[in-house]
Amino acid sequence: MAQLRADGVEPFPHEFPRVVPIARIHAAHDDLGEGEETDYAYRVAGRIHARRGHGKAAFIDLDDRSGRIQLHARADVLGDESHERLLSLDLGDLIGIDGTAFKTRRGELSLRVDEWHLLAKSLRPPPEKFHGLEDVETRYRHRELDLIANEEVRELFILRSKVVSAIRRWLDARDFIEVETPVLQPLYGGALARPFTTHHNALGKDLYLRIATELYLKRLIVGGLERVYEIGKDFRNEGISYKHNPEFTMLEWYEAYADYHRIADELEELVETVARHAGYDGEIDFSRPWRRVTLRDAIRDETGLDVLELRDRDALVAAAKEKGIELDPTAVWAQLVDHLLSKHVEPKIVNPTFIVDYPKELSPFAKDHRTEPGLVERFEAFAGGMEFANAFTELNDPDEQRARFEQEQRHAAEGDEETQPFDADFIQALEHGMPPTGGVGVGIDRLVMLLAGKRSMREVVLFPAMR
Numbered sequence: 483m484a485q486l487r488a489d490g491v492e493p494f495p496h497e498f499p500r501v502v503p504i505a506r507i508h509a510a511h512d513d514l515g516e517g518e519e520t521d522y523a524y525r526v527a528g529r530i531h532a533r534r535g536h537g538k539a540a541f542i543d544l545d546d547r548s549g550r551i552q553l554h555a556r557a558d559v560l561g562d563e564s565h566e567r568l569l570s571l572d573l574g575d576l577i578g579i580d581g582t583a584f585k586t587r588r589g590e591l592s593l594r595v596d597e598w599h600l601l602a603k604s605l606r607p608p609p610e611k612f613h614g615l616e617d618v619e620t621r622y623r624h625r626e627l628d629l630i631a632n633e634e635v636r637e638l639f640i641l642r643s644k645v646v647s648a649i650r651r652w653l654d655a656r657d658f659i660e661v662e663t664p665v666l667q668p669l670y671g672g673a674l675a676r677p678f679t680t681h682h683n684a685l686g687k688d689l690y691l692r693i694a695t696e697l698y699l700k701r702l703i704v705g706g707l708e709r710v711y712e713i714g715k716d717f718r719n720e721g722i723s724y725k726h727n728p729e730f731t732m733l734e735w736y737e738a739y740a741d742y743h744r745i746a747d748e749l750e751e752l753v754e755t756v757a758r759h760a761g762y763d764g765e766i767d768f769s770r771p772w773r774r775v776t777l778r779d780a781i782r783d784e785t786g787l788d789v790l791e792l793r794d795r796d797a798l799v800a801a802a803k804e805k806g807i808e809l810d811p812t813a814v815w816a817q818l819v820d821h822l823l824s825k826h827v828e829p830k831i832v833n834p835t836f837i838v839d840y841p842k843e844l845s846p847f848a849k850d851h852r853t854e855p856g857l858v859e860r861f862e863a864f865a866g867g868m869e870f871a872n873a874f875t876e877l878n879d880p881d882e883q884r885a886r887f888e889q890e891q892r893h894a895a896e897g898d899e900e901t902q903p904f905d906a907d908f909i910q911a912l913e914h915g916m917p918p919t920g921g922v923g924v925g926i927d928r929l930v931m932l933l934a935g936k937r938s939m940r941e942v943v944l945f946p947a948m949r
Contacts, residue, residue, distance in 0.1 A: 483603045491567070493603035498578040501527045505548035507583060507591070514585040524593060526551065527578035527601060529630065530571060540569055541592070544577070547636060552592040553579060559596060568595075574604035574630070625944050641760055642930045642942060646713060648759040649733060649926075652752050658709040658735060663698035665691060665715065671908070672696030672847070674900040675718040678728075691717035694923065695734045696847065700876060701911045703736050703919050711735035713926065724938040725868050728947050731926040740920035741875040742848075742859045746774070746836055749863060749871060749922055753834065757933055764935045765832070766865055772834040774861075777823065780837050784826045789819050790841070790856070814896055816843035824869075831864040846886040846902050848874035866932045873922035880912035 483493050507524055514520070528546035535541055542553040557565040571577065578601050581593030608630060609615040615631035622628075628635050650660065668687075670677040672694030682689050695712045702710045713733045720726060737745070750770045757768040775783075778790050786805055792798040795815040802809045802818075807826075809818050819841060827837070838861040839851060848858035859875035877883050887904040894901040930942040940946040 483605065486567075486600065486603065489567070491600060493600055495599065495601060498525075498527055498599060498601055500525050501578065503548040504528065504544070504546045504551045507551060507593070508549060511583045511585070511591055514583075514591065516585055516589045517587045519584045520582065522583045523580065523596070524583060525578065525580050526593065528576065529604075530573055530575050530577060532573070533569070536569065538565070542568075544579070545633075547640075550633075552586075552590050553581065553595050554584075554586075554592050555595045555598075559594070560598070564598070568598055571600070572604060572607070574606075574608040575600065576602040576604070619948075622940055622946055623948055638934055638936075638942065639944060641934060642926075645756055645760055645930055645933060646926065648756045649713070649752065652755055653711050653735060656709070658711045658737075659707055661699070661702060661707070661710050661712055662714070663692075663695050663702075663712060665717075667692050667698075669903055669905055669907075671902055671905050673716075673718075674846075674902060676720060676899055678717050678719050693718050695732065696921065696923070697905060697908045699734055699736050700916060700919065700921070701908065703738055704911045704914055704916045708738040708917075709736070722947055722949070724940075725928060725931075727927065727939050727943055730939070730943075733924040733926055734921065736876070736919055736921040738917045738919050741918065742838070742861055742873050742920055745873045745920040745922045746772075746838075746861055746863075749873070749924070750834075753929070756929075760933050762933050764933075766932060767833050768865075772836055772863070774836040774838055776839045777819075777837050777841075778839070780827045781819070781822050784830065785822055787822065789822065793856075812897070814843075814893055816841065816893070820844060828864055828869060829867045831867060834863060834865040836861045836863055842886075843889075845874065846890055847877050847883075849877045849879075850882070868928060868931075869925075870928040870932065871922055871924045873920065876916070876919040876921050878912060878916040878919060880909050883912055884909055 486493050502524055504526055511520065526544065526546065528544045530542055531545045531550060532543040533540060538557040540555050542555060544551055544553055555565060555568055577598055579593065579595050579598045581595045584592055584594055586592055609627045615621055615628055620627060666689045668689060670690040670693050675693045677690040677693050679688050679690055694716055695714065699710050699712060711733065715729050716732050717729050719728065750772050754768050754770055778788065782788050785807060787801055789798065792801050793815065795818060798815060798818050799809045799811050809821065839854060839857045840860040842856060842858050845858045845860045848860040851857040851859050861873050862869050863871035887902065890901045891904060927939050927942055931939060934942060936942055
């Protein structure tokens, strides 16, 4: 860098306008014949990936977000001084060039360099394995190096962006309104999870990072917006695993006059559409219709336990022990049912499946089942061995919601740390009248995992939490 500045070259210029993506050049000229020349001039910019040849002619591989192209640099075109300076640059330096498209005799689409500019000097060497960074710790902690070194990682996060864009288009086309609700909340709610707590100095009180957007979105339904959605970050103070990160991206949508049957139909259509848009060709079959099975039958099929006949905690623990299944005798009944589902059913589900009709104790915001006492109208969607969506026919009776909150308080008193606190503002909103409503939450990170064929959330989150 010092030598460049001594030579009057600024290693960090302000701009390089009118750049075109490398992929556009490939799209226009990949069908050129071997050795064929053109008069088409292009301006491209990117990072030097490799260099071959010395002396009066050399080839340089240049990468941008869209792809890679070969540059042909010749001293008789650039002049000896400019040519020598170009060849003295390091791998990883960022350059811009103006050049003309042609096909080499070996059939490689290239740009003949007419002029070049240094755009940023790389002061550190590229990743040790510039042709494929493999160290997991480095890849996750320094994602910028992972993106530089691994083309498939760049493609993965471009895919993620396309998935989110396709979701937005699908919802917008159906008259849903995208909204934003508070991330800092005076009272967390909408899920059973432990929150992160922070302190607001000016207000002199603690606030919580949201664990879900649900309660605020349903207040908008009360306000008459009728169809709303939000795509944003939620935060839960829980463990880290292949499918958990303390901050994660969720889609939630709520639709007035719908129930969980309609939401299930819409979710099938949305995911099938997004999978097709993403060019998915993996082992999971996202085509409609998806299998539907009750929670009772799903657990009974895998464990032989009928949880609705064993509604007492001790009875369920004893019956499970007879079948060689150890359950925590100190957990409440609802926790035991959730454990049976997550440990014995969820990992075995490959193709998308709706597990429907949950016990009321597991679902403080779902409406009572219209034909099955003790159950609520709820489904969770599973695929690839994990849950990726959760939906209800939403509870809109304020008195029943108040009773559910009180039940959650009793669970908290019994030692359950992941309970829903009593939300008086939400009760007040319901008392103004909320129409029949269906709602769903979809884990964006998990959906991308499924569509990308990845087994760890860290692979699909740009900067995951690390120990």
